Amino acid sequence: MREFLFNGLIYLLGFVGLAAVGLIPCRVWQVLRDTLKGGRQIRNIVLAFLAIFFAVVALWSDVYIAGRVFKCLARTYCGPSIASGWVYLAMLGVVYIIFEIICFAIRKACRAKEVGPVI
Numbered sequence: 001m002r003e004f005l006f007n008g009l010i011y012l013l014g015f016v017g018l019a020a021v022g023l024i025p026c027r028v029w030q031v032l033r034d035t036l037k038g039g040r041q042i043r044n045i046v047l048a049f050l051a052i053f054f055a056v057v058a059l060w061s062d063v064y065i066a067g068r069v070f071k072c073l074a075r076t077y078c079g080p081s082i083a084s085g086w087v088y089l090a091m092l093g094v095v096y097i098i099f100e101i102i103c104f105a106i107r108k109a110c111r112a113k114e115v116g117p118v119i
Contacts, residue, residue: 010090017092024062024096028055031103035110044110051106058099065092
C-alpha cells in the first residue's frame with residue numbers, strides 16, 4: 001500500500017511539474033507585476049526584493065529541471081531507473097507548489113493594511 005501511495009504521489013507531482021514548465025514563467029510575470037505596483041513604503045520595497053529573489057530561484061529551477069527532462073527524453077540513458085523523468089518532473093512540481101505558497105504569502109503581505117501602534 002505504501003508503494004502505491006508513493007508512486008501515486010510521484011505521478012501527481014510529476015503532472016504538476018509538467019504543467020509548471022509553462023506556468024512558472026507566467027506566474028513569475030504576474031507576481032512581479034503585482035508586487036512592483038506597490039507603493040514606495042519600505043515594506044513594499046522589501047517584499048518586492050523577496051519576490052524578485054524567489055522568482056529568480058523558481059525560473060532557474062524551471063530551466064535546470066526542464067533541461068534535465070529534455071536530456072532524459074533525447075538520450076537513450078535517462079537515469080538509474082525508468083521513472084527518472086517522472087522524478088525530475090516531481091521535483092519541479094514541488095518547486096512550483098513552494099513557489100505558489102511563497103507568492104501567496106507575499107501577496108497577502110502586500111495587501112495587509114498598516115496597523116497603528118498598540119497601546
